[in-house]
Each structure stands twice: as structure tokens, then as C-alpha cells.
Amino acid sequence: MSLGGLFALLCIEIDGCSGDRRARYGALIAAAYGLGLFLAGVSWVYVSLSVFGGMPAAVAGLATVLFCLVLAVFPALAGALFVGFAVVGWWRRGLLFASLWMLAECLRAWAFTGFPWLAAGYSQTPPSPLAGYAALLGVHGVSFVSALLGTLIFEVGRRCLSTEPCSTRGWLHRFPALPLLAGAAILVTGDRLRDLRWTEVAGEPLSVALLQGNVAQEMKWRPERFFDSLRTYYRLAQEHPAQLTVLPETALPAFLDQVPAEYLDALQKLALRQHGDLLLGIAVADGKQYFNSALSLGASGQQHYNKVHLVPFGEFVPPGFAWFMAMANIPMSNFTAGSPGQPPLRLAGQRVGVNICYEDVFGEEIITALPAATLLINISNVAWFGDSLAPAQHLQIARMRALETGRMMLRATNTGMTAIVDVDGRVLSSLPPFSRGALVGEVRGHTGATPYVRWGHWPAIVGTLLLIALLGRHRAMPRKQVLVQRETK
Incomplete structure (x- = not known):
């Protein structure tokens, strides 16, 4: 759910900012999200350094904050790329966001000997139906699926609350059935996968x-x-x-x-x-x-x-x-x-x-x-x-x-x-x-x-890289260019 909220904020930046400011604002928003996530989730670093390591409290606190700031670089990178790509279409945006988020987690799991703690996929252990994807794609693949589901939840909510007249975009863009069905399909598939016994x-x-x-x-x-x-x-x-x-x-x-x-x-x-x-x-x-x-x-x-x-x-x-x-x-x-x-x-x-x-x-x-x-x-x-x-x-x-x-x-x-x-x-x-x-x-x-x-994380990584390459061809027009075209009509 929280990733759906981050996705919503980043989409607002895509639709509301000019091209030269998009990536910077996207990075700041995602970095703020990441900093909050890590300050709350790995606060125990302070405990180990100060309480048991004997380090002065001020130094341990500063070290913990700096550590969380370094970790926040990875979601910031995903946010900057997502807003920078600025693809059109709700489903393209959802797939791109989930792909970039997953790759940022993979990078965090590798860089500087790796720290994959708090990967989104870990939140989906049983009884979550998304646990069924773990044996197929690993925790990072589950992160992709959970991030994608978060974007679908946002899209359903946006359509239900929209006051935009149907005539401007058509009923298909207002009716929540499509993202709702897509989300249901993800959940049902995951639940069925949980019933499989691979060993x-x-x-x-x-x-x-x-x-x-x-x-x-x-x-x-x-x-x-x-x-x-x-x-x-x-x-x-x-x-x-x-x-x-x-x-x-x-x-x-x-x-x-x-x-x-x-x-x-x-x-x-x-x-x-x-x-x-x-x-x-x-x-x-x-x-x-x-x-x-x-x-x-x-x-x-x-x-x-x-x-x-x-x-x-x-x-x-x-x-x-x-x-x-x-x-x-x-x-x-x-x-x-x-x-x-x-x-x-x-x-x-x-x-x-x-x-x-x-x-x-x-x-x-x-x-x-x-x-x-x-x-x-x-x-x-x-x-x-x-x-x-x-x-x-x-x-x-x-x-x-x-x-x-x-x-x-x-x-x-x-x-x-x-x-x-x-x-x-x-x-x-x-x-x-x-x-x-x-x-x-x-x-x-x-x-x-x-x-x-058998295959580790490679199917998920290669699949998301291909998705990004395909989705990158459907970028939104910069806002300044849109305004110029409207004025010339």
C-alpha cells in the first residue's frame, strides 16, 4: 500500500512538472520515502552501536542517520528514473514503477557487499497470497509483484474518486474494472501458486x-x-x-x-x-x-x-x-x-x-x-x-x-x-x-x-530490463511542449 502512495506522488510530478525538473523532484520524493522507511526499519543499528557497542550516543545516532541516507539513494534512483522516463498510460506507468523499484532493491542487495534488508517482498510472507511467487521469482520478484499491486490499488482509487467528465476520456478510463481485475488476477495466481509443491x-x-x-x-x-x-x-x-x-x-x-x-x-x-x-x-x-x-x-x-x-x-x-x-x-x-x-x-x-x-x-x-x-x-x-x-x-x-x-x-x-x-x-x-x-x-x-x-534472480532481472526497454518508447511529452501545442491550436 505504501508503494502505491509513493507511485501516486511520483505520477503527480510527471503530470505537473516540466521535463527539466521532473527527475530531480522524483528523486527527492523517493529519497524522503526511503529515508523514512530505513530510519524506522533499521533503527536497531543505533542499538548495536550505542547500547552494546559502547559508542557515544551522538556518534551512534549520526552514524545511523548517515547509513539510512546512503540506503535512501537506491529508492531515489528509482524515483528519478521513473519520473524522468515519464511514460504515458496507467498500466505502463505501473509496470515501469514496479520494474525500477525491483532493480533498485537488487542494486542495494549487491552494492558495498549488499544490504537487502526491508525489501518489499519480505512483507509478503504467509498468509499473503503473493507468497506463492517466491518459489518462482525470489524475494525481488515478489517485490515487483507487490509494487505493481500497489499501483493498481492506486489506479482503482483514482478512478473511483475521479470527477472528470466521461466525455473527455471515455468510460474505459473512468471505470475501475480493468485495474481491479488485474489486481485480482495477481492475487488469485499467487494463491494458486502457493498450492504447488516444488520439492x-x-x-x-x-x-x-x-x-x-x-x-x-x-x-x-x-x-x-x-x-x-x-x-x-x-x-x-x-x-x-x-x-x-x-x-x-x-x-x-x-x-x-x-x-x-x-x-x-x-x-x-x-x-x-x-x-x-x-x-x-x-x-x-x-x-x-x-x-x-x-x-x-x-x-x-x-x-x-x-x-x-x-x-x-x-x-x-x-x-x-x-x-x-x-x-x-x-x-x-x-x-x-x-x-x-x-x-x-x-x-x-x-x-x-x-x-x-x-x-x-x-x-x-x-x-x-x-x-x-x-x-x-x-x-x-x-x-x-x-x-x-x-x-x-x-x-x-x-x-x-x-x-x-x-x-x-x-x-x-x-x-x-x-x-x-x-x-x-x-x-x-x-x-x-x-x-x-x-x-x-x-x-x-x-x-x-x-x-x-535453478535460476536465481535472473529471470526477474532480465524480464524487468526488457520491460523497461519496451516501456521507455512511450514517454510523455514535456509539459512545456504540451502547453505550446495547446496555444497554437
């Missing part, structure tokens, strides 16, 4: 225990609390036996070689007694390189996955920003990226595609483990963001990954939201945030590939 169940049901230690971020890295964390997770694993036990990201707050060998041996024996495997998050030192890793112990033998897509400022320092990081107190902020294309881990009879925290935001990277992986697991520590919007947003992102891939997604987090997500994006069960416990459930592996797994 098949593989193997027997698997019992899992996802552990949520609820270790406060301000306490986690204190040396005197180290053994408390170890005892917490051992006790939770012991009290909730399962074929696959999963601990969150950096559940053991130390490097692997700093953890007592007796403790790791105890975890190994515990997993063997339960005839299963245990997956835990821990930092691993390899010479002068440090990895944010997931390590497995148990019946399937020791395996590991090293995080590939690191978080700027949180896990590595971008060139030229060492001065900025000196003002924050963020432990282990100099990791090395793991090798791309690491194979799935073989755990509890399944092939598991592991991703750590921020990595599940990038659907195009998740599918590199597919179709080989039969199950997806994300381990996270979002305690950095406190009681903000971030944990719920991250869960919604995980739901989209399940929809895109046709795989169940298991999330084990330190403070929430720990959850089991089904292949259709529904949350089957979850733990309350900021509580200590284990989420025990039964899951199934799946084989096969959705269209998105």
Missing part, C-alpha cells in the same frame, strides 16, 4: 532440539561468565535429547582452541549417547586467520562450515574505517571470510545447508548449497540488537528463504527468535524471545529444486 520429502522424520541460551550480550564475552555459558548449553543439550541438536552462533564465547578439551569431549559423548549430531557456533583460529564457524560433533564425525558473507563493521573493518571502529567495543570484528561453495554438512542422515546470522539475508547465496542440501539451518546471535525490530525481521527473512527453496529452515538463536519454519514459510513453532530453553520438534528433509533455486 519432495526425503528420508524419515528427524527430531531436533534448537537451544536458546539467552546469554545477555553485555555479559557474554566477560571471562568470568565463560564457564556459565558452557554449563548452560551442556545442560540444555542433556535435558532435551534429539537426533540433531543445534546451538546458536558463537554459543561458546571463545576460540575453539581456548575451549577445554574435556568439555568438547563431553559434548561429543553426549551426542553419541543420543545417537545423533550436535552443531554449535564458535570462532576458529587458523594461523593468523579467524573464522566465524559452525562445528559439528557426534555420530557423523567432526565437520565445519566457515561463514562466507561477513557483516561490515561487525565482522570485518572496511578499508578506511578503522577510526570509526576504534570508537566501538565490538569483540571479534576482524574475521576472515570462508571459501564460497562449501558443501552441505552430513548430519543426522540429512545434507544440511548451514548459514550463519546475516548470510540468510542473501537468497542468491543460500541457493549455492542447493539442490544438494535437504535442510537449511541458520545459527544467529541477534542479542546485539536488543528488544528491537531486528529479531522479528530476521525471522521473516528466514521464512522467505524457506519459500524460495522449498526447504525447512531451522533457526537457533541466542536470545530469539528461535524457530522451525516449514517449506511453505509458516512458523511451526518458536521460543519466546529473551527466554532460556530448547525448541524441540520433528522436521523432514526435502529434495528437488524450485525455479528460483
Whole structure:
């Protein structure tokens, strides 16, 4: 709906401004929309920098605003191009707006290592009928569809409220049936697509225990609390036996070689007694390189996955920003990226595609483990963001990954939201945030590939580029030229 409102404002600029001012005003309007979106939606950046990172409040606030201003450049670019093209016809304008918005989101997901958070498509997880498009087109394709639907809603409203005499443009331009039918077709098609099953169940049901230690971020890295964390997770694993036990990201707050060998041996024996495997998050030192890793112990033998897509400022320092990081107190902020294309881990009879925290935001990277992986697991520590919007947003992102891939997604987090997500994006069960416990459930592996797994975002990207090329041929006449023609008649 909000994109429909932005579309309406941009259309007013097309119809009311001269050609030399259109693009500038369009950029300003879309930038204002984007700035409001990001200031509200990623305000948790301030929480991580100030509350937990120890950065002065004024500096953290300024950094958050500047970050949101950079993100607002991408909708500004879409707005400038849309108003600059100034195509004629309500349906052409709708298609062009949706195409440019989607491409701006794709660019934001790639530039400067990428930040696809708050893509419009994430708002369409179940029960939205538009969720059916995820397995076909991915989240950015869903963004296109949702933006297009927003333009149709605006057009229906405009026609219903119009006082323009029918004689000037004809009844077809006044009657809301055409955009109404188009919107209904989009919704019905999406709902039917939700009923399709692109993947098949593989193997027997698997019992899992996802552990949520609820270790406060301000306490986690204190040396005197180290053994408390170890005892917490051992006790939770012991009290909730399962074929696959999963601990969150950096559940053991130390490097692997700093953890007592007796403790790791105890975890190994515990997993063997339960005839299963245990997956835990821990930092691993390899010479002068440090990895944010997931390590497995148990019946399937020791395996590991090293995080590939690191978080700027949180896990590595971008060139030229060492001065900025000196003002924050963020432990282990100099990791090395793991090798791309690491194979799935073989755990509890399944092939598991592991991703750590921020990595599940990038659907195009998740599918590199597919179709080989039969199950997806994300381990996270979002305690950095406190009681903000971030944990719920991250869960919604995980739901989209399940929809895109046709795989169940298991999330084990330190403070929430720990959850089991089904292949259709529904949350089957979850733990309350900021509580200590284990989420025990039964899951199934799946084989096969959705269209998105096979082709990624490319069909949506190529399709929108072709649309833009075709629609660009139907540009509106500059307003000054229209006035001159009227005066000469």
C-alpha cells in the first residue's frame, strides 16, 4: 500500500512538472520515502552501536542517520528514473514503477557487499497470497509483484474518486474494472501458486532440539561468565535429547582452541549417547586467520562450515574505517571470510545447508548449497540488537528463504527468535524471545529444486530490463511542449 502512495506522488510530478525538473523532484520524493522507511526499519543499528557497542550516543545516532541516507539513494534512483522516463498510460506507468523499484532493491542487495534488508517482498510472507511467487521469482520478484499491486490499488482509487467528465476520456478510463481485475488476477495466481509443491520429502522424520541460551550480550564475552555459558548449553543439550541438536552462533564465547578439551569431549559423548549430531557456533583460529564457524560433533564425525558473507563493521573493518571502529567495543570484528561453495554438512542422515546470522539475508547465496542440501539451518546471535525490530525481521527473512527453496529452515538463536519454519514459510513453532530453553520438534528433509533455486534472480532481472526497454518508447511529452501545442491550436 505504501508503494502505491509513493507511485501516486511520483505520477503527480510527471503530470505537473516540466521535463527539466521532473527527475530531480522524483528523486527527492523517493529519497524522503526511503529515508523514512530505513530510519524506522533499521533503527536497531543505533542499538548495536550505542547500547552494546559502547559508542557515544551522538556518534551512534549520526552514524545511523548517515547509513539510512546512503540506503535512501537506491529508492531515489528509482524515483528519478521513473519520473524522468515519464511514460504515458496507467498500466505502463505501473509496470515501469514496479520494474525500477525491483532493480533498485537488487542494486542495494549487491552494492558495498549488499544490504537487502526491508525489501518489499519480505512483507509478503504467509498468509499473503503473493507468497506463492517466491518459489518462482525470489524475494525481488515478489517485490515487483507487490509494487505493481500497489499501483493498481492506486489506479482503482483514482478512478473511483475521479470527477472528470466521461466525455473527455471515455468510460474505459473512468471505470475501475480493468485495474481491479488485474489486481485480482495477481492475487488469485499467487494463491494458486502457493498450492504447488516444488520439492519432495526425503528420508524419515528427524527430531531436533534448537537451544536458546539467552546469554545477555553485555555479559557474554566477560571471562568470568565463560564457564556459565558452557554449563548452560551442556545442560540444555542433556535435558532435551534429539537426533540433531543445534546451538546458536558463537554459543561458546571463545576460540575453539581456548575451549577445554574435556568439555568438547563431553559434548561429543553426549551426542553419541543420543545417537545423533550436535552443531554449535564458535570462532576458529587458523594461523593468523579467524573464522566465524559452525562445528559439528557426534555420530557423523567432526565437520565445519566457515561463514562466507561477513557483516561490515561487525565482522570485518572496511578499508578506511578503522577510526570509526576504534570508537566501538565490538569483540571479534576482524574475521576472515570462508571459501564460497562449501558443501552441505552430513548430519543426522540429512545434507544440511548451514548459514550463519546475516548470510540468510542473501537468497542468491543460500541457493549455492542447493539442490544438494535437504535442510537449511541458520545459527544467529541477534542479542546485539536488543528488544528491537531486528529479531522479528530476521525471522521473516528466514521464512522467505524457506519459500524460495522449498526447504525447512531451522533457526537457533541466542536470545530469539528461535524457530522451525516449514517449506511453505509458516512458523511451526518458536521460543519466546529473551527466554532460556530448547525448541524441540520433528522436521523432514526435502529434495528437488524450485525455479528460483535453478535460476536465481535472473529471470526477474532480465524480464524487468526488457520491460523497461519496451516501456521507455512511450514517454510523455514535456509539459512545456504540451502547453505550446495547446496555444497554437
